[in-house]
Amino acid sequence: MTEPEDDDAPTVALFVTCLVDLFRPVVGFATIRLLERAGCRVVVPEVQTCCGQPAYNSGDRADTAAIAQQVIAAFEDYDYVVVPSGSCGGMISRHYPELFAHDPDWHGRAEALAAKTHELVSFLVDVRGMTGVEARFAGRVTYHDSCSGLRELSIKAQPRTLLASVDGLELTELEDAEVCCGFGGTFCVKYPDISNAMVTRKAEAVGRSGADTLLAGDLGCLMNMAGKLSRSGSPVAVRHVAEVLAGMADEPAIAAASDAAKPARKG
Structure with missing residues (x-):
């Protein structure tokens, strides 16, 4: 405590x-x-x-x-x-x-x-009345609105309010930001082909945004999108919004191997 x-x-x-x-x-x-x-x-x-x-x-x-x-x-x-x-x-x-x-x-x-x-x-x-954070993050980011947060909890403006206060951060809105990424908990297991089609479109929209970092508030969605972006060879980094707001974005991005985990080059 x-x-x-x-x-x-x-x-x-x-x-x-x-x-x-x-x-x-x-x-x-x-x-x-x-x-x-x-x-x-x-x-x-x-x-x-x-x-x-x-x-x-x-x-x-x-x-x-x-x-x-x-x-x-x-x-x-x-x-x-x-x-x-x-x-x-x-x-x-x-x-x-x-x-x-x-x-x-x-x-x-x-x-x-x-x-x-x-x-x-x-x-x-909404509860603590915060309008900004003390953090720095250099780069252009885009934001995906996860389904449950958006539709069940009305989370839309709150992350953008806090991100606007991050020094060095430029937010560019994601095309169809409110459209599902295809994860959906067990949905991606039950309907893998549909899920893959959805995350493919999401990854393409992320690429068109011109952002170098994708943020969201749900790790399931983030892992789904990060996996697709990584397999597609995209350089876009994927992080939970809390990492940026707290100034803790020093670790490798989601689905990015750390230097220690990378195999050593031969020759």
Whole structure:
């Protein structure tokens, strides 16, 4: 737990998300830095696992409910819950109450947790009132509006508000920024051909933007787009928006191998 000087600082529980934990931990650390700068006390409950969205999207309500109960019990005692992901944030704040609509023992608890759960940039702007950050990032970026954040949580202006304050950053809007990248959680597994066609069009739009970096707020979408761009030989770097806002964009971009991981040249 971090301890800001303000005794009245809210205690925020960070829901790390599976993908951040397993594939991009820097996003979690960047989130903590941003929350601390917003005057929050940050706690990372160790018992957290998944939000249950993969099971939910596959129609497995029983396992989803079991996972959701674990999440509710782990997070309900904090002032806020913040998630660096619109999809996981939407799962907790929109679908948990629906999941327990006919369970009086859990419905109230699910609604209470939903009311204080926020996606990261939405929390910074809409709850903490931030209008800018102290960060520098030299280059032209474009931004993809992930489906869950945009359609379930109304996240559109918030990331752009904060990015406008980053020194050296030039934002160019992405053609069809609000169109799905084709990831969609289990959608890309169930319908790989359709998913590939969608991400191909998204990668082409990114190329036409002239940006050297692609940003978004959902790691699933970012990994999907980064993989396609990498396989296409695109030089565009892909990062979570939190990395840029926190001034933590020094690590290799998503799907880019670090120098240490690259095979040594022979001869």
